[in-house]
Amino acid sequence: MLGGAGRPVTMPDVLDADPSPPQISTYRSLNVLERAGVIRRIITGGEHAYFELAEPLLDHHHHLICIDCGLVEDVELGSEVEEAVDQTLAAAARRAGFAPHHHSLDLHGHCSACA
Ligand SMILES: [Zn+2]
Ligand SMILES: [Zn+2]
Numbered sequence: 001m002l003g004g005a006g007r008p009v010t011m012p013d014v015l016d017a018d019p020s021p022p023q024i025s026t027y028r029s030l031n032v033l034e035r036a037g038v039i040r041r042i043i044t045g046g047e048h049a050y051f052e053l054a055e056p057l058l059d060h061h062h063h064l065i066c067i068d069c070g071l072v073e074d075v076e077l078g079s080e081v082e083e084a085v086d087q088t089l090a091a092a093a094r095r096a097g098f099a100p101h102h103h104s105l106d107l108h109g110h111c112s113a114c115a
Helices: 009-018 023-035 079-095
Strands: 039-042 048-054 062-066 073-077 104-109
Touching: 009 023, 023 039
Parallel strands: 062 104
Antiparallel strands: 039 048, 062 073
16 A cells, blocks of 8 residues: 555545554554554654655655645655765764764655645
8 A cells, every 4th residue: 555655645545545444553553664664754744644665665765845735745866966965974974973874855845736
């Protein structure tokens, strides 16, 4: 279900797709999957939490998040930009004595419908 949607989904999307379990158990399973590292929550600042499959189940990508309607779209930056981002962050992390694991980078703004 999360793998087939092709874009991040909200809790209401999940419930629409599979109305059989009661809402609370769907919520619990999402939390369990999140803690297990299978899915991750996208912080939108909006009303609904968005979830998607965690890497490496999905290819590495970033998000465009509309601050008006809450739309979340996936965006890929390309390997050159990703390498530069990783190197810059790794250098900053080293100075702080921090061991980097992965980065996430989301762009907040207005989608084409809201702009
Ligand atoms: Zn919008
Ligand atoms: Zn990246």
